[in-house]
Amino acid sequence: MEDKDGPDLSSVRQRVQFSTSESSHGLQGSETCKSWVRIRPSHYSISLFCSEHITRREDMNRLMFKLGIVCMSMMFYTCQATSNLHPLILVPGNGGNQLEARLTRGYKPPSLFCHWYPIVKQKGGWFRLWFDAGVLLAPFTQCFADRMTLFYDKDLDDYRNAPGVETRVLHFGSTQSLLYLDPNLKRATAYMAPLVESLEEIGYVNGETLFGAPYDFRYGLAAEGHPSKVGSKFLQDLKDLVEKASRNNGGKPVILVSHSLGGLFVLQLLNKNPLSWRRKYIKHFVAIATPWGGTVEQMTTFASGYTLGVPFVDPLLVREEQRTSESNSWLLPTAKVFGERKLVITPNATYSAHEITQFLNDIGFSRGVYPYTTRILPLTEQLIAPEVPVTCMVGSGVRTPETLFYRENGFDEQPDVVYGDGDGTVNMASLLALEKFWAEEKNQALKIIRIGGISHTSILQNDSALAEITGEIYSINSHVSRSVV
DSSP states (O other): OOOOSOOOGGGGOEEEEEEEEOOHHHTTTTTTOOOOOOEEETTTEEEOOHHHHHHHHHHHHHHHHHHHHHHHHHHTTTSSSSSGSSOOOEEETTOOOEEEEOOOOTTTOSSHHHHHOOOOOGGGOOEEEEEEEGGGHHHHHHHHHHHOOEEETTTTEHHHHHEEEEEOOOOTTHHHHBBBSSSGHHHHHHHSHHHHHHHHHOOOTTTTEEEEOOOOOOOOOOTTTTTTTTHHHHHHHHHHHHHHHHTOOOOOOOEEETHHHHHHHHHHHHHHHHHHHHHHHHEEEEEOOOTTOSHHHHHHHHHHHOOOOOOOOHHHHHHHHHHOHHHHHTTTTHHHHHHHOOOOOOOOOOOGGGGGGHHHHTTTOOOGGHIIIIIIHHHHTTTOOOOOOOOEEEEEEEEEEEEEEEOOTGGSSSSEEESSSSSSSSHHHHHHHHHHHHHTTTOEEEEEEEEEEEEEEGGOOHHHHHHHHHHHHHHHHHOOOOOOO
């Protein structure tokens, strides 16, 4: 799309609406009006309400002065044509996009059901591996887990698919596979669809200014000196997409918006490229609900299996597959963030983030220790400031696992849980880790936006959370401070 030097005012309608219904927020006497600023550039409207007691003339004058500044600023910036938006790339979290598979002659099914499931396949034998609601039925859960399993090849020092299983990610560059995990169950499996709709409302267009970067989320990255074929290819593809999106939008730098695990990939992308590249191609990095230091909940996944709250699914059926996921190891709690606090307590031992290797041994996953200590651990200890503007948007005030208690029956049973603050999945210490570690970084702009009562997944669906996200993105595009009133 051709860039323009300024806004094309002939193609833009302006409508500035002042909502002053006396029944709810009139400016009379000492009545209290609840105030809110909401910017919807796609509708070119600004609704302004006040949150002060208007009791004196100077108060009214001060308020009207502020409103005047806001109106003039917003009228100017909302006149921008959509072609002036910075291109934006969405990077999903763990399990945040569709994944397809097909079986070759080398595949050995673990049960008779897996010989023919799924019945319907696409051309070439491809079928949707993630997400397919059929795997919620016990006979097929085993098939799903078997096909999702990764194997660490010590000779290659890298992870690979199960024998006879090929996988692929479709629609790279598009938001299509991020919208719904199962297109046949849109209502139940909506992921980034609400966010994409909100971005379209402020002028973004899929394939022109809005892009998606789906990936095989089972794979992660590795420390220097260790190969990570799949993860490294994704970073290269993402880098190429950044450059292409910028080039096709008049050279404007890109806004990267990630959710959860996607934020860890984005930070690695930034730190693996020179500062000159970052300054040329990256406008801003918006990290939503990123587990910078892992999560306590991930220790439940490794110890006992985790079904995401889905009923009728035996967590032990998926535990082995979840343990083999390279990216799951990346999400184990780090000592850098969690320190010495005891995260798992059993009748025989206690484990902090310093004892993850002992924890892996004790739960019966000793083969995961070597790749964790050599490939993952050195990587998780790095949270290097990229020297491009970063906004962290986090949910808070939601009960989040903080300490896990296992009884005499061991790790095959789900633990008792003590909860703390976080977004229901990621602990607050992990969500806010950058605030602590980058405090002395003079060349790093960092902004934290907390959204109370919003969970790890609802942050992409809740109306108030979406308003915060799109408001921040709009501000980045328009250079208008959101703290103007």
